[in-house]
Amino acid sequence: MRDTFRALTLPAVLAVFIIFTGMLVVYFTNAVLAFHRFGLDVYLTNVWHASEDPEKEIYGIAAAIWGSVYTALIAVAVALPLSIAYSIFVVDYSPRWLKNPLIVISDIMAGLPTIIYGLWGALVLVPFLRDEIMKPLYEHLSFIPLFSYPPTTGYSYFSAGVLLAIMVTPFASAIIREAYTMVPFIYREAVYALGATRLEATRILLGYIRPAVVSGTILAFGRAIGETVAVSLVIGNTFNMTWALFAPGYTVSSLIANQFGNAFIYEYMTPVLYAAGLALFVIGLAVNLLGIRILRRWEENVP
C-alpha cells in the first residue's frame, strides 16, 4: 500500500536512466567501426578525405575538437568579466528601479531561442566584427600570430567565440549573481568598517564566492562547447587547426550538423561522426560533473 508512490514514479525515473544510458550505448556502438578502422587517429589527426571508395576514406576530427575547445575558451574569457561585473552591479550598485529589469533581461537572454542568436550573429554581428575589429587588428597588428589570418569573410573562431560569449554570459551571471547575493551581510559591514573603498570591498567579497565563480565558468564552458546552430552559422565550417583567431574553423557540433545529413553516402563517415559525438558527450559530461560538484560543495559550506 505504501509503495504505490514508488510504483508510480519509479517507471518515470527508470525511463530517464534508460534514455541516458541508451544514448551512451548508441554513440559507442555506432562509433566502434571508426575506432576499428582508424584507431585513436580519428581524434588525433586532422584530415577529412571523403571518397566513394571505402578504402580511400580517411577521417580525423582533431580540428573540430580543437575548434570546440578554442571557441568555448574565447567565449568564457569574454563572458567572465562581463558576468562578474554584471553580478556586482546588480547586487551592490544598481539603482533600485533598475535591479529587477536587469535580472529579467538577463533571464530572457538565457532563454532566447539560439537560432535567433544565430541569425543575428551571421547577418549583423559578423559583418560588424569584421569591419570594426578584425580588419583594423589585421592591418596594424598582423605580425602577432593571433591576428595573422586575413579576415575576408569574417566567419571565424573569433566571431563564434564572441557570439557564444553573448549567449553564455547570462547563464554564468545567474550562477555568480546568486552566489554573490548569498554573501552574509556582516562580511560587508566588516569590510567597510575597516575603511575599505568599494573596490577593495568587492575584491574581498569576490574571494568569498570564488568557488561559485569557478563553477559558473565551467558550466558556461560546458554550455558553449555544446551549442550547435548559432555556431555553425558563424564559424565558417572549414577544417583548420590554428591559433589564428580570424581563421574559419569547425566545432564538433557544427561538424555533426553539417555533415550528418549526407554522411550515409560514405561507408565510414557516419561512424566517425558518432565518434565525434562520443567525444563531445564525454567532454560535456566531465565538464558538467565538475562544475556541478564544485557548486554543490560550495553551497553546502555556505552558512
Place this chain on the structure above:
Amino acid sequence: MSRNIRRVKERAFLCGVALLTALAVLPLFHIIMTVTVRGLPEVVSGGLRFLTGTLSEGGIGPAIAGTFLLTFLSALLGLPVAFLVGLYAYEFPNSAVGRWTKTLLQIMLEFPTILVGVFVMQVLVVPMGTYSAIAGTLSLAIILTPYVAVYTHEAMRQIPFTYRETSFSLGLTRTRVLFRVLAPMARRGILTGGLIGLAKVAGETAPLLFTAGGLYESYPHSVTAPVGSISLLIYQLVQSPSPADHRMAWGASLVLLLIFLDIFVPIRLSLREVKL
C-alpha cells in the same frame, strides 16, 4: 596622496562595472531591434499570407503549425514524466537512486542538444525509414524533461516541512500526501517550470535537424510524416545565399521571438527567480 589614488581607483572601478554591465545586456536590445526593424516589413507586407501561406506562396504557415504541434506533443509526453521524476527526487533525496536522479537531471539540463537529436535519429528515424513528427517530439521531450523535473523538485522543496508531518500524522499514504496535499500546494511553481520548459523547447533547433525533417509546402497531417518548425526553417533560410530568403528569415524570427516572449515574459514577471 595614497588616499586620493584609492578614491580614483574606486571611481574607475565603479564606471568599469557599470560599463561592462551595459555591454552584457546591450546585445538583447540590439537583437530585438534588428529583428523588429528587418522582420516587421516582411510580416506586414506579407500580411495574412505570411502567417498562413506555404513557403512557395511566401508564407510560413506550416512552420508555425509545426512548432505548435511539436511543442504540444512534447509537453504531452514530457510533462508527466518530468513531474513524476521531480516528485521522486524530492521524496527520496538521500537514497542512492534519488541522488543519482538529481545529478542526472543536472547533467541532462546542460547536455549538448544536438546529441539528443542524433540519438533519436538512430533509434526512431532509422528504423522508421523517415523523418517524423514523433521523432521530433521525442527529441524535444528529452530536452524538456530535466527542466521541468528540476523545477518541480525545487517547488516542492519550498513547502514547509510541517505540512508533510501533518499530512502523514493524519494517516494518509505516501501517494496521497504527495499527490493530493503537497503537489497541489506547489502547483504554481510546477506550472511555471512547465511553461518555461515549453518556451525553451519551442525555440530549439539542433535536436530537430535530423528528426523532424521539415515540411513547408503543406500543413502537417500525420505524426508519422515529416514536420517543419519555425526555427528549423530559419536555419535553412539563413544558409541560402538569396537576399529574399534572408528577409523571410527575419520575418520568421520576428514571429518566433514574439511566441517566445509571449510565453516567457508574463511567467518571468510573475515570480522572483528562475533557473535556466
